[in-house]
Amino acid sequence: MRIQSFIIIISAFFTLNLSAQISMEEYKKKRKAELEQYKNRVKTEFEKYREKRNSEFAKLISQRWKAIQDYKGLEPPVKPEPVKPIIKDRNEPKIPPVKIPIDKITKIPKPEKRVPLNIPPGTIPQDECKSMFSSTFYGAQIRIYSDKEDISIKLKSIDEQEIGRAWNELSDGRMEEVVNNFLIHRERMKLNDYTFAIMVGKLCYGYYSPGKEGESGRNEAVLMHAYVLAQCGYDVKIARKNSDLFLLLAIKETVYKKNYLTIGNKRYYIIEEYGGKGSYYTFTHDFSPMSQSCSMQISERIQLNDFAKESKEKIFASKKYPDLAIKASVDINLMKLYNDYPMMDWQLYAKTPMSISLENKLLPTLRQMTDGKSKEEATGIILNFVQTAFEYKTDEEQFGYERPLFVDELFYYNYSDCEDRAVLFSYLVRKVLNLDVVLLYYPNHLATAVKLPSYNKGDYVSLNGQRYTVCDPTYINASIGEAMPQFKNVKAKVIEL
Structure with a gap:
């Protein structure tokens, strides 16, 4: 009986092993078929243009470069703001509600649609890769594969003719799979x-790094960086x-504290000064x-989930x-990314979604606390x-x-000010109560206003005939x-979200 059981177990093992091998073979065949289909796809208008443009562009950048005035980064x-928070005195006399005057109404623009590109369905099978390089990016492991033995270039100098020659060399097909790999990661990680x-x-x-033959390789890296971004449709x-x-x-958009050059009517920011x-x-x-x-x-949640590292929990x-x-708690890797992010106009922070991990800790409790309450009472709770x-x-x-x-950073740092709170409150009201919220930007202060259809009390702004x-x-x-008493009769700029 034991021998029969042993034979059955061995048979099952070999059956499963064979099944796994067949599944892997089927997967490889499927991946090859997908990649073949991708290679035979109809190219987008930009991809068709890109193929012939690289050689033309190499000739253009071989011409004499001009000195361009550089500018110091703008100060935010x-x-x-008040050094101490404004606390309402319960004994202060009630001030009659007012209609807050409006200075102007603006809307945060949506990012333009990206240049249309046919992004491949996934990376090439690793057993077909001839070279690979990798790095961690705020905790996420990034691997870039190539079907070429060597994709490196070597600059003999950094004059115009050499840069043009190297651009042409990069365009010989060695970078095609590399660019595709980068685009796959952009989609997978939801990177802005x-x-x-x-x-x-x-x-x-x-x-x-450290480069070929002990050299730094920094200039070659800059050239590759520019080449990849150009192939992805970015103006570099x-x-x-x-x-x-x-x-x-x-x-x-405007970026603060980052030096730039003005070419035509555009600002080109120097990504890394050296x-x-x-x-x-x-x-x-x-x-x-x-x-x-x-x-x-940042209109989508950036995915850095490979090695999520949670901060210490706070109440x-x-x-x-x-x-x-x-x-x-929050993902420390995301906090590091946000900490390194250049400063923008504060309105853009209001469009950034909260991480899904923080939402899962926060929103269920808020929904439970506001469930069954009127919209006015629920808004007051939040x-x-x-x-x-x-x-x-x-x-x-x-910070100095x-x-x-x-929004995630309010749960990481120990303190916050008026614009941080206004951004968080507007986010929570929209997500929990599904109500329309606008930001009110006074001189030196930021508040919000919520569209409560059945509520007609208190200070308010009128927007498109709605209170x-x-x-x-x-x-x-x-x-x-x-509203704060000192802002009851101050004109506010209304920012629609």
């Missing part, structure tokens, strides 16, 4: 334009200063009329509703949570400089419909 506007550009740079610099240029090359990236003083020389030709400026907006509790207490669960400090006190926070009730997350203990 400083808001003289700027984060994708930085990720490409990190891999390129890692590939050439290369600049030379002294003995170094620099990547210039056209960025749509070396001493000197003039920047570059070309004015565009790779393609279809090339797009990079957008700083965030409402003073008025003690049952509303939430334990939350308002008090944001007012009292977070400690207040100005950016200058906490102006620094808006992404939006003022809700101020920094006016501690204030109810919905209560």
Whole structure:
């Protein structure tokens, strides 16, 4: 009986092993078929243009480069916020509600659609790879495969003719699979334009470091970085200063504290400054009329889940509703990415979604606390949570400089100020209660207003014939419909989300 059982087990093992081998063979055949289909696809307009443009572009950038004026990065506007939070005095006399005057109405623009590209269904099978390079990017493991033995180039100098020759060399087919791999990672990780550009740079610099024959390989990495981004549809240029090359990236929105060159009517930001003083020389030709400026907006959740590292849990509790207490932690890798992110206008932070891990800790409790309540009462509960669960400090006190926070960062850093709270409150009301929210930007202050259709009390703004009730997350203990007294008659700029 034991012998029979043993035979059955052995037979099952070999059957499973054979099945696994067949499955793997089937998978490889399927992947090869998918890749063959991808290679035979109908190319997009940009891809057709790109094939013939690379050789033309190599000739254009071989021409004499011109000295271009560089500009110091713009300083962010400083808001003289109150050093201490404004706490509502319960004994202060009631001020009659008012209609807040509107200065102007603006809407945060959506990022442009990316240049159409046919992105392959996945990486090539590893057993067909001839070379590979990898790196970690804020905890995520990135591997770039190639079907070529060697994709490296060597610059003999950094004059125009040599840069043009090297660009032409990169266009001999060696980079096709590499570019495809980068695009696959962009889609898989849901990277926005700027984060994708930085990720490409990190891999390129890692590939050439420490370089061939002990050299730094930095200039070759910059050239590869620019080449990959150009093939992906981004508007980039290369600049030379002294003995170094620099990547210039056209960025749509205003970026603070980052030096730039103005070419035509566009700002090209110097992604990484290096070396001493000197003039920047570059070309004015565009790779393609279809090339797009990079957008700083983060409209999808960036996926860094390979090696998620959670911060220490903190408790965030409402003073008025003690049952509303939430334990939350955040991904430290995401915090590092946000910390390295250049400063933008604070409106753009309001469009960045909260990480799914934090939402899963936060939203169920908020929904439970507001379930069955009227929209007005539910809004008041969320308002008090944001007012009292977070400690207040100005950016200058906490960081020593102006620094808006992404919504996840409020649960990481110890303090937040008015714009951070307004952004978080607007996000929570939209996600939990599905209500329309606008931001109210006064001189030196940021609040919100919520569209509550059946509520007609308190301070409000009128927008498109609709009443939006003022809700101020920094006016501690204030109810919905209560604007700070000093802002009741101050014109506010309305920002639609």
